[in-house]
Amino acid sequence: MITEKTTLYTEIKRVINALNIDGISNERKAILQPLADFIQAKVSNHQEIRINFICTHNSRRSHLSQVWAQTLAYYLNIKNVFCYSGGTETTALFPMVAKTLRNSGFQIKTISKSENPIYAIKYADNAHPIIGFSKKMDDDFNPKSGLVAVMTCDSANEACPLVPGAEQRVPITFVDPKAFDNTPQQVEKYHERSLQIATELFYVFSQINP
Numbered sequence: 001m002i003t004e005k006t007t008l009y010t011e012i013k014r015v016i017n018a019l020n021i022d023g024i025s026n027e028r029k030a031i032l033q034p035l036a037d038f039i040q041a042k043v044s045n046h047q048e049i050r051i052n053f054i055c056t057h058n059s060r061r062s063h064l065s066q067v068w069a070q071t072l073a074y075y076l077n078i079k080n081v082f083c084y085s086g087g088t089e090t091t092a093l094f095p096m097v098a099k100t101l102r103n104s105g106f107q108i109k110t111i112s113k114s115e116n117p118i119y120a121i122k123y124a125d126n127a128h129p130i131i132g133f134s135k136k137m138d139d140d141f142n143p144k145s146g147l148v149a150v151m152t153c154d155s156a157n158e159a160c161p162l163v164p165g166a167e168q169r170v171p172i173t174f175v176d177p178k179a180f181d182n183t184p185q186q187v188e189k190y191h192e193r194s195l196q197i198a199t200e201l202f203y204v205f206s207q208i209n210p
Contacts, residue, residue, distance in 0.1 A: 011105025
């Protein structure tokens with residue numbers, strides 16, 4: 001039985017409640033299924049679930065995926081889920097990603113200002129904040145074993161046939177909203193991509209039987 005956590009911030013809860021998983025195509029569901037199977041196997045064996053979302057620059061899609069996955073696991077009361085992100089190179093969490101998450105109700109605090117800022121991202125009063133910053137996939141901040149590597153962009157998927165410490169590698173790629181940077185559509189397209197990621201990860205976690 002799914003038990004919703006009541007301390008999730010109200011606006012995030014509103015966004016989640018409006019997600020429509022019925023709109024996900026069967027083809028896309030087939031792409032998402034290996035991640036759901038990995039999570040279910042870990043849950044069934046009472047093991048920690050470590051998910052590392054990987055994209056080339058660890059600046060946009062991988063962070064959106066990490067934040068939504070951690071939030072949705074909490075929302076659906078799936079325990080022992082630990083989400084991370086990384087890249088093939090280090091850049092910075094793109095500011096529009098932070099703005100997009102804020103617009104969906106996340107509370108974000110910059111805890112270190114530099115060329116690669118560090119953010120504390122909160123989705124609930126009593127949950128540990130997600131620490132967001134750009135890093136390589138094998139950074140010491142990330143897990144070293146027992147993880148599933150979710151490849152969120154085509155270039156990282158092609159460049160990384162092997163991910164250190166990964167028990168499984170699952171390509172779930174998304175179109176990069178970067179194409180709309182510095183255009184009138186930027187806010188809309190980042191929001192659109194964020195909602196797609198949230199919807200598809202909600203589908204994944206909603207399949208899990210705790």
